[in-house]
Amino acid sequence: MAEIHLEHVSKRYMEERRPTYAVRDVSLTVEQGEFVFLIGSSGAGKSTLLRLMSGELAPDEGTVCLNNANMARLIGPWRVRAARTFGVVSQQGLLIRKRTVGENLMLAASAAGMMRRKGREAVKKALGIVGLPGVEACYPAELSIGESRRVELARAVLNSPSILLLDELTANLDDDVIWDLLHLLNELNARGTTIVMATHASQYVNILRRRVITLVDGKVAGDVKNGKYGDIVG
Ligand code: ADP
Numbered sequence: 001m002a003e004i005h006l007e008h009v010s011k012r013y014m015e016e017r018r019p020t021y022a023v024r025d026v027s028l029t030v031e032q033g034e035f036v037f038l039i040g041s042s043g044a045g046k047s048t049l050l051r052l053m054s055g056e057l058a059p060d061e062g063t064v065c066l067n068n069a070n071m072a073r074l075i076g077p078w079r080v081r082a083a084r085t086f087g088v089v090s091q092q093g094l095l096i097r098k099r100t101v102g103e104n105l106m107l108a109a110s111a112a113g114m115m116r117r118k119g120r121e122a123v124k125k126a127l128g129i130v131g132l133p134g135v136e137a138c139y140p141a142e143l144s145i146g147e148s149r150r151v152e153l154a155r156a157v158l159n160s161p162s163i164l165l166l167d168e169l170t171a172n173l174d175d176d177v178i179w180d181l182l183h184l185l186n187e188l189n190a191r192g193t194t195i196v197m198a199t200h201a202s203q204y205v206n207i208l209r210r211r212v213i214t215l216v217d218g219k220v221a222g223d224v225k226n227g228k229y230g231d232i233v234g
Contacts, residue, residue: 002067002085002162002194004030004053009062010218011048022048024218025062030196032162035189037205038198039229040215046198047091049215050165053196054086055079084112087156091167093148094155095140101127101151102136105158112159126154130184146177153184163194170201178204202229 011023023045030036030053038046051057052064055071064071066082074082095104102123109119127133130150140148149169156164164185170178182204189195199205205212205228212227213220222232 002032004163004194005065005068006052007063007065009052009059009064011045011052011057012060021218023052023059023215026218026220027062028213028220028223030163030194032194033189033192034194034196035185035208035210036194036196037208037210037212037227038196038215039200039202039205039212040221044215045218046215047167048218050088050167050196050198053163054088054165055082056088080113084159085162087159087161087164089149089152089156089164089166089169091171093152095148095151097140099139100136101138101140101143104140104151105136105155108155108158114159122158123154126158127151129157129188130154131180146173146180149173149177149181153181157188157193161193163196164188166195166197168198168200170199170204182208205229 006026006028009023009026010021012019012021026049038049040046048057052059055064058072066085069082071082105123105126106119109122114122123136127135130153132147132150132154143151153169170181178201185195209226209228212222212224212229212231214222214232224231
């Protein structure tokens with residue numbers, strides 16, 4: 001079980017020598033098993049918020065807690081254990097082009113602390129989960145965009161994380177590929193995995209009717225259960 005709790009969290013960057021808030025005074029809780037769409041226009045702060053949730057970024061103000069533990073204060077094995085709670089797909093993609101899919105995933109398995117045999121089993125299982133069994137020997141360039149995203153997702157689920165943080169997983173994909181991915185995410189969610197997904201895919205948000213958190217200029221403008229794209233009542 002894993003719960004993320006943000007209390008008055010802000011993150012700022014220097015832009016033209018002036019501090020600019022990417023995320024401003026955000027307080028929210030994501031409970032284990034929730035499926036959350038994080039929406040907002042480009043620059044609204046979605047990626048920054050996901051990186052704060054995973055502990056990759058530390059807030060300038062406020063606290064991000066995982067199961068009541070302040071992530072900024074975690075050290076050593078506690079930090080490693082917290083990091084393994086999350087499976088992350090970032091916008092820029094993390095696959096190394098000169099390595100095969102299998103090698104890429106084995107690197108992730110090794111980083112997650114798995115020995116070779118367990119790693120190979122986990123890679124096989126993760127590729128099966130995302131519907132791409134047997135692509136270990138392919139190079140990322142040989143895959144379609146949709147297949148690459150699936151491999152990124154396989155990389156994220158390798159360690160059976162409690163929480164998946166997905167940044168624009170469905171960007172630039174055809175409709176049927178998006179549906180396949182969302183179907184897969186629904187299945188993972190039905191088995192208990194928490195999903196927080198930054199997306200612009202309004203039509204899917206409107207059909208799936210999950211919790212919708214809307215960011216405007218780094219602030220939460222709406223947080224609606226069974227919400228639709230553009231709902232900004234709290
Ligand atoms: P979104 O994911 O909604 O597009 P981001 O979280 O990427 O929004 O960015 C929010 C704001 O923070 C933007 O104004 C962006 O330019 C700024 N920002 C994000 N990352 C950095 C960074 N590493 N350095 C400077 N500014 C940044």
